[in-house]
Amino acid sequence: MIDHVDSKVWVFVEQRHGHVAEVGLELVGKALELAGLLEWKVAAVLVGHQLGEITERVLSYGVDEVLVADDPLLAEYCNEPYVKAIEGAVRLWQPEALLLGATAMGTDLAPRLAARLRTGLSAHCIDLKITPDGQLLSAVPGWGGSVLAQISCPRTKPQCATVMPGVFAMPEPGDNRGRVIPIEVHLQPEDVTYRVVEVKREEAPKSGLQTAEIVVAGGWGVGTKADWGLVEDLAAALNAAVGATRPPVDEGWAHEKQMIGQSGITVRPKLYIGVGISGHMHHLVGIKKPELMVAINSDPNAAIFDHCDIGIVGDLKEVVPGLTRAIREHSEAVSKKTER
Amino acid sequence: MRIIVCLKPVPDPKHWNKLKLDPQTRTLVRTGIPGTINPLDRNALEEALRVREALGGEVIVLSMAPPDAQPVLKEALARGADRAVLLSDRVFAGSDTLATAYVLSEAIRTLGDFDLVLCGDETIDGGTAQVSAQLAEFLGVPNLMHVSSVDARPDAPWLVRSQIEHGCMVVEVKPPMVLSVVKAINEPRYVTLMNILQAEGKELAIWSAQDVNLSEPWVGLAGSPTQMADLLTPERKGRAEMLPGSPANQARALADRLHRLGFC
Ligand SMILES: Cc1cc2nc3c(=O)[nH]c(=O)nc-3n(C[C@H](O)[C@H](O)[C@H](O)COP(=O)(O)OP(=O)(O)OC[C@H]3O[C@@H](n4cnc5c(N)ncnc54)[C@H](O)[C@@H]3O)c2cc1C
Ligand SMILES: Nc1ncnc2c1ncn2[C@@H]1O[C@H](COP(=O)(O)O)[C@@H](O)[C@H]1O
Numbered sequence: 150m151i152d153h154v155d156s157k158v159w160v161f162v163e164q165r166h167g168h169v170a171e172v173g174l175e176l177v178g179k180a181l182e183l184a185g186l187l188e189w190k191v192a193a194v195l196v197g198h199q200l201g202e203i204t205e206r207v208l209s210y211g212v213d214e215v216l217v218a219d220d221p222l223l224a225e226y227c228n229e230p231y232v233k234a235i236e237g238a239v240r241l242w243q244p245e246a247l248l249l250g251a252t253a254m255g256t257d258l259a260p261r262l263a264a265r266l267r268t269g270l271s272a273h274c275i276d277l278k279i280t281p282d283g284q285l286l287s288a289v290p291g292w293g294g295s296v297l298a299q300i301s302c303p304r305t306k307p308q309c310a311t312v313m314p315g316v317f318a319m320p321e322p323g324d325n326r327g328r329v330i331p332i333e334v335h336l337q338p339e340d341v342t343y344r345v346v347e348v349k350r351e352e353a354p355k356s357g358l359q360t361a362e363i364v365v366a367g368g369w370g371v372g373t374k375a376d377w378g379l380v381e382d383l384a385a386a387l388n389a390a391v392g393a394t395r396p397p398v399d400e401g402w403a404h405e406k407q408m409i410g411q412s413g414i415t416v417r418p419k420l421y422i423g424v425g426i427s428g429h430m431h432h433l434v435g436i437k438k439p440e441l442m443v444a445i446n447s448d449p450n451a452a453i454f455d456h457c458d459i460g461i462v463g464d465l466k467e468v469v470p471g472l473t474r475a476i477r478e479h480s481e482a483v484s485k486k487t488e489r
Numbered sequence: 490m491r492i493i494v495c496l497k498p499v500p501d502p503k504h505w506n507k508l509k510l511d512p513q514t515r516t517l518v519r520t521g522i523p524g525t526i527n528p529l530d531r532n533a534l535e536e537a538l539r540v541r542e543a544l545g546g547e548v549i550v551l552s553m554a555p556p557d558a559q560p561v562l563k564e565a566l567a568r569g570a571d572r573a574v575l576l577s578d579r580v581f582a583g584s585d586t587l588a589t590a591y592v593l594s595e596a597i598r599t600l601g602d603f604d605l606v607l608c609g610d611e612t613i614d615g616g617t618a619q620v621s622a623q624l625a626e627f628l629g630v631p632n633l634m635h636v637s638s639v640d641a642r643p644d645a646p647w648l649v650r651s652q653i654e655h656g657c658m659v660v661e662v663k664p665p666m667v668l669s670v671v672k673a674i675n676e677p678r679y680v681t682l683m684n685i686l687q688a689e690g691k692e693l694a695i696w697s698a699q700d701v702n703l704s705e706p707w708v709g710l711a712g713s714p715t716q717m718a719d720l721l722t723p724e725r726k727g728r729a730e731m732l733p734g735s736p737a738n739q740a741r742a743l744a745d746r747l748h749r750l751g752f753c
Contacts, residue, residue, distance in 0.1 A: 165653075228622070229631065253653040257634045260619035264587055264626035267707070269714030272586075272617040286718055301718035342631035343662035346648070350656040363752060387753055412616075420752050441750065443743065444729065460729035461743060467736035475744030476753045483753070 154242035154330060156192030156214045157283075158184045159307070161235070161249040161258070162207055164197050165226060166348075169206065171319060172250030176312055177210045178320030180248060183279040189245070192216050194332075196234050198224035204329055211323025216242075218332040222341055226254055229342045230334075232262045238332045239266060244307045246285045248277070251311040263309045269302035270309040273411055275316050275434040285310065290411050290430040297430060315359065315415030315437075356407055361390035364418040364436075366409055369396035370425020370446065370465060377402040379469045380424055386476040392416060394432045410435035425465050428453025445469065490546025491603045492537045495593055495624065496565055498524040498558035499614045524554075524561045529609025531568075532670050535677040537607050538569045540641045547571045549600060553581055553592055559693065566688035567680050573691070574600070578698040583710025586615070590623030591707040597628060599701050605641075608669040610634055621669035632667040633660065637674050 158180045162173030173193070180191045190213035195204060200219050207215050218234035235258075239247070247262075249255040251273045263270035274287035275297075284301050285308040291298040302308040358364060365387060367380035377397065384391045393403035394410065409416055410432040421439040425446065426432065433456055436442070444453040445461045445468050454460040461468055500522040526534075537548045550565040552558055553576040562573040576596050584592065597603060606628070611618035618634070625632030633651045640648035646661040652671060698708070706712045732739045747753050 170654075232626075253635055253651075256618055257622060257632075260586065260622035261626045261632070263619075264590060264623035267587070267714070269585065269587065269716075270619060271715055272619055284718075288721065291720075297721040298717050299719040299721055300715050302715050305714045343633065343649075343660040344646075345658050345660050347659040348653075348656065349659070352655075387747075420747070420750075441752075442726075454729045454731075456726055457729035458726065459743065459746065460731045461739045462731060463736050463739055468740050471737050471740030472744055475741050476747065479744060479748040479753045483748075 155190045157189040157245040159244045159247045162193045172314035175317040179317040209322040212327045222336045225345045230340045234334045247307040268305040271300035358390040363389035363420045365389045366392035368394040368426030383473045490544045492605045495608045496530040497527040498554045498561035499527045501525045527612045531677045533607040566691045567684045573693045585713035585715045586619040588713045594627035595701040604664040606667040610669045625667035636668045
């Protein structure tokens with residue numbers, strides 16, 4: 150194998166059946182920014198089979214190196230052979246940090262790989278920093294969600310982290326200047342420890358949350374499935390997507406895919422309205438820089454009011470129907486004007 | 490069939506406002522807060538009982554936790570586990586996921602051969618979702634996460650369904666294995682008074698570090714590669730501008746504001 154790889158920050162860019170997970174590219178963007186501070190180089194790590202096209206695509210995001218493990222036994226994801234492939238490269242070329250997306254694959258691969266390498270992994274991070282002496286600091290919400298913990302991995306390398314999709318913005322393609330370096334793999338059929346017999350796609354309801362300009366989110370305070378309709382009506386009046394905290398998802402008022410936050414999705418709306426939501430960090434970390442953030446909550450001391458621009462203290466059952474009506478009146482007036 | 494369920498006692502979420510952080514060790518102080526079974530570990534236990542019902546055998550629950558976690562293990566026995574092992578020793582304190590997985594793996598080796606280890610996908614307090622895969626790594630057996638169904642077949646590879654983005658994959662895998670489950674896998678059964686009484690007769694062993702063979706250094710705070718570097722108080726905008734008046738007035742004022750900003 151080539152005995153010299155310059156990159157100190159590696160990003161596992163996940164692909165399944167030729168489809169690249171966006172979080173891999175988001176992490177490439179962040180890695181270039183962090184590594185730039187230390188004049189380090191960045192490599193993307195690709196694992197699979199017949200990766201030519203994907204390699205080209207990843208190169209176009211400005212990475213210095215693309216390390217490619219390509220083997221028929223890697224065609225379908227199975228953690229053991231993937232761990233083996235990456236482990237070999239890490240032992241040989243010794244990166245300082247390794248980042249992965251917190252996807253189904255990433256959350257399965259990363260802990261096994263980190264344990265094999267006997268190094269530390271911090272999970273589901275919502276922010277990353279690097280110190281001048283090269284320590285990776287990853288932020289994770291902790292303890293009921295009231296604080297953010299900063300996790301470091303001071304004694305072992307590589308410092309590993311999985312990062313939630315959507316936390317970092319998708320980068321623009323940069324100059325295609327990197328080189329491609331093959332990772333030699335020595336896999337036997339026995340390394341594939343389970344056999345994928347079927348992959349089923351289930352169409353999730355399209356919520357449009359990730360790209361929505363307006364998000365109306367409901368929380369535990371909404372109270373019942375019937376009253377969840379109040380949240381949906383408000384959203385409909387604003388042409389907004391409907392989001393949720395965890396409790397409404399657990400209760401079945403909202404779909405799993407509607408959960409905003411650390412274990413859910415990240416939204417970047419212009420306007421966010423939170424209804425009956427207390428303001429745990431687990432939820433708030435999923436809302437990126439809205440121009441206007443509004444909360445309606447019956448508890449004047451709810452933490453969410455410290456993160457908002459406009460607050461209404463009141464019972465949502467009394468406030469929301471009137472709000473929906475008033476918004477409809479405005480929208481109707483606007484559309485009448487444009488008709489004329 | 491020997492099935493081991495790794496079950497983490499966690500502070501009951503209803504009492505989380507009482508949790509404190511030890512400024513010195515930067516670990517969680519749980520004293521005085523009642524424990525409960527980590528919610529997904531209840532699903533893991535339920536699945537273990539179902540596999541036992543299908544194929545026969547024994548279900549052992551295993552926890553690494555302080556001695557005051559015994560009531561939580563008793564609950565697991567009442568739910569139907571055959572026996573319980575509580576790994577409890579000061580040297581385990583402050584373990585991160587790698588150290589936790591290492592100690593659990595050595596305890597499982599001490600218990601002997603196994604066919605299946607079941608975990609929850611993640612805990613509500615640590616929430617790292619790492620222990621199951623790391624445990625499998627230390628045990629040197631295959632593992633699957635995000636598992637939503639298990640078809641444990643007596644004479645053929647098992648069929649395991651694992652959730653992935655936009656769907657699931659079904660795989661064939663041969664025991665022994667480690668699986669971590671999602672909530673959708675099953676509905677845990679109710680505990681009856683009869684179950685609680687029966688649990689009184691079941692064995693709850695307490696093991697210290699001496700009872701397992703810990704030859705590697707990955708134990709406790711000192712053996713944990715990750716550390717808590719700092720605690721950040723999240724950025725705050727400061728107090729929101731509060732809209733006064735009756736609900737009708739508040740609603741009107743907000744709608745007018747949204748209208749002026751072009752949102753409606
Ligand atoms: C590891 C981990 C990951 C997590 N990930 C996520 C995540 O990704 N997303 C997420 O959302 N949560 C997540 N959670 C859960 C999170 O910690 C909180 O429990 C959750 O966000 C709280 O939701 P809530 O604000 O709707 O409920 P609560 O905290 O119960 O708040 C309800 C609010 O409604 C108000 N209210 C009640 N009645 C009314 C009324 N009639 N009118 C107006 N207001 C009313 C109350 O004053 C209260 O403030 C996670 C937790 C853990 C442990
Ligand atoms: N201290 C522990 N004792 C027993 N099982 C544990 C322990 N910590 C984690 N586990 C298991 O590992 C799963 C994932 O935990 P975590 O990686 O902490 O989110 C849990 O659902 C448990 O099944």
